[in-house]
Amino acid sequence: MFCFQCQEAAKNEGCTVKGVCGKTADVANLQDLLLFLCKGISHYTVPLRKYGIEIPQINKFITDSLFMTITNANFDKNRFTTRLLMAFEMRNAARERLTNTGGNIDGITFDGALWVGETEAEISKKAFEVGVLTTKNEDVRSLRELTIYGLKGMAAYAEHAFNLGYTENEIFAFMQRALVATTDDTLSVDELTALVLETGKYGVQVMALLDRANTSSYGNPEITKVNLGVRNNPGILISGHDLKDMEDLLKQTEGTGVDVYTHSEMLPANYYPAFKKYSHFVGNYGSSWWHQTEDFENFNGIILFTTNCIVPPRKSSTYIDRVYTTGASGFEGFKHIGDRKEGQPKDFSAIIEHAKKCAAPKEIETGEIVGGFAHNQVIALADKVVEAVESGAIRKFFVMGGCDGRMNGRNYYTEFAQKLPGDTVILTAGCAKYRYNKLPLGDINGIPRVLDAGQCNDSYSLVKIALALKEALGLNDLNDLPIAYNIAWYEQKAVIVLLALLYLGVKNIHLGPTLPAFLSPNVVNVLVNNFGITGITSVDEDMKLLLETV
């Protein structure tokens, strides 16, 4: 195996024996093979579009497959093996369709479009051969993988939108065209750099689509005090990012005596009007994803993963039989809830029955946190915000969104938030917020000093807020705003968010806690020279620099 897609890549170079995340070499190789076949399928679907042909099942298959390979989403070898067999079927269907349409398949020579493996031994051998390192030139490899990781993030958001009935063929078409482009040895470094930026363009588009899907389905997030304590009923703790699963679960648990709590990235579900109305939706339990081994132990009830981030349980963990996965997520040893049947809600009856037999959660904290500052809510407060900026009450905004992670150095973000002067406001989205969202940072004229827009995909909200501020303050360029970017990344959704920000022209982003292992020195130079991207140094130095510039 070789994997360097996340911030935890061993030695900040790559995991080669087993993932720091817990991914085994078997699973890593099967994920590589699945991507290889998705590229192969795309070699047929891209020319099919020239004939106006879309194959929705394949669009969905490629999207789900990319999503399943995101860090901490799916560790289940069997799920990947089954999926590989499906990939062969999808590829055959696409090839046949292209032949029947009169398309020319003779020119399609990419191995992933042709290779067939039958035995487990053949599949394992091939899986070992098709990884990231098959691209020898490190700059080409870096740009190809940067694109692919962006596509994985895009796929995650496209999948959530799809679950709510929102799709755009343009997004699927781009994903597949880009997958093919990553197999094209004739593309120059400049062309690949352009592909990376184009990925950011579609990143903006997919986040806008998901924003529309979420807010049309569940209303606009609004200022909400989220309870951190517990009640005395058994509960289900829902984690991940999928709001359709949240809806189905809340509906099916109503009146059953089972309470629902959010964990980690599901926290922002508390901000949606359509979910707030359920009296058995108690609040948020615990902290960000990597605290789960302790949080789940204490919770006593059922845990439902709708997406990443899964942490493999410890040998001593007692909660394994209480954990379920659904959608793209999976883990050998956790039970899996299957997909929705056409037009039907997902069937959560098994976990509700299981929950009824569990003890109520142990209280690990009390109190409340405030969130719900997505674009609609902040824009509703625009007058107040603009007044505070114009009077100098707010000197500067700090976008500190992104991911959380286990690395010790991430204390940086807690310290940074603590040391920020009282006339600054943090704008956040994603699980990075858990580094500072329970600190008593106060408010400025009633505006909380931490404005949480929601999940990582709600970074789109931060962009809308920035654009609205630019208008209100009569500025021409986003970079003239009193906003500094100090973003934490971990997995590939953060990659698509970053590419989206670059596409929108945001400059001087500080990215930490380490720069991605998949960026070659030359690609880092391109990012530094064109976008002013830098890593982080010490809290004091970065604070000084970021407070001084615009």
Ligand code: SF4
């Ligand atoms: Fe390593 Fe991250 Fe890949 Fe897991 S996802 S194998 S930690 S680089």
Ligand code: SF3
């Ligand atoms: Fe977090 Fe996994 Fe990235 Fe959605 S839940 S932001 S790390």
